[in-house]
Amino acid sequence: GDSVTQMEGPVTLSEEAFLTINCTYTATGYPSLFWYVQYPGEGLQLLLKATKADDKGSNKGFEATYRKETTSFHLEKGSVQVSDSAVYFCALRGMNNAGNMLTFGGGTRLMVKP
Amino acid sequence: GAVVSQHPSWVICKSGTSVKIECRSLDFQATTMFWYRQFPKQSLMLMATSNEGSKATYEQGVEKDKFLINHASLTLSTLTVTSAHPEDSSFYICSARALAGSTDTQYFGPGTRLTVL
Numbered sequence: 001g002d003s004v005t006q007m008e009g010p011v012t013l014s015e016e017a018f019l020t021i022n023c024t025y026t027a028t029g030y031p032s033l034f035w036y037v038q039y040p041g042e043g044l045q046l047l048l049k050a051t052k053a054d055d056k057g058s059n060k061g062f063e064a065t066y067r068k069e070t071t072s073f074h075l076e077k078g079s080v081q082v083s084d085s086a087v088y089f090c091a092l093r094g095m096n097n098a099g100n101m102l103t104f105g106g107g108t109r110l111m112v113k114p
Numbered sequence: 115g116a117v118v119s120q121h122p123s124w125v126i127c128k129s130g131t132s133v134k135i136e137c138r139s140l141d142f143q144a145t146t147m148f149w150y151r152q153f154p155k156q157s158l159m160l161m162a163t164s165n166e167g168s169k170a171t172y173e174q175g176v177e178k179d180k181f182l183i184n185h186a187s188l189t190l191s192t193l194t195v196t197s198a199h200p201e202d203s204s205f206y207i208c209s210a211r212a213l214a215g216s217t218d219t220q221y222f223g224p225g226t227r228l229t230v231l
Contacts, residue, residue: 034219036222042224042225043118043120043207043222043223043224043225044158044207044209044222045222046219046220046221046222049219089157089158101148101160101163102148102160102209102220104157104158105157106156106157107156107157
């Protein structure tokens with residue numbers, strides 16, 4: 001079945017540091033890929049998405065490129081801020097489910113220190 | 115953007131009682147809603163998929179008689195935790211998908227924290 005693997009956290013960075021959170025997936029065909037962010041005490045918010053190979057999703061300075069050849073969708077940001085501290089979830093929506101369900105990775109907690 | 119609300123945002127109940135959680139899509143109609151459960155410091159686990167006007171589809175290992183799901187309209191789905199026990203304490207999150215032909219993104223509610231004493 002479909003699965004998503006992302007690096008375990010927590011990831012602790014200083015403000016303005018470069019961020020990479022790795023995400024790889026297993027799925028048949030061409031899934032859509034997503035990054036969601038969960039701030040403390042809140043629900044998930046869509047951060048960015050990509051629906052086909054080589055697409056780059058971007059939002060709020062975050063980027064991720066859909067790499068079919070490496071089955072990856074790594075999240076990057078050039079300069080993190082304290083306000084980026086949150087848990088980040090990589091997810092995919094496979095092609096073979098009528099219900100459009102999402103499969104999530106385990107989440108990566110990011111802590112940014114001033 | 116699309117907004118999904120949940121009510122209540124938190125609830126504390128005694129063991130053996132039932133708790134109902136509502137999930138509403140505020141500015142769009144959702145043919146499909148999903149219910150997730152999130153344990154502390156863990157990812158979301160899909161519990162069930164709910165389609166308007168039909169029975170919910172439960173994931174393996176989820177007790178359908180314990181977690182009752184009703185999707186009576188295109189803007190409302192409810193999850194009732196029956197005879198709750200302390201092990202049911204968790205963060206429950208719903209999401210909603212817009213009608214076909216519109217965005218294919220799921221929009222998530224803010225979650226409901228359930229604590230069973």
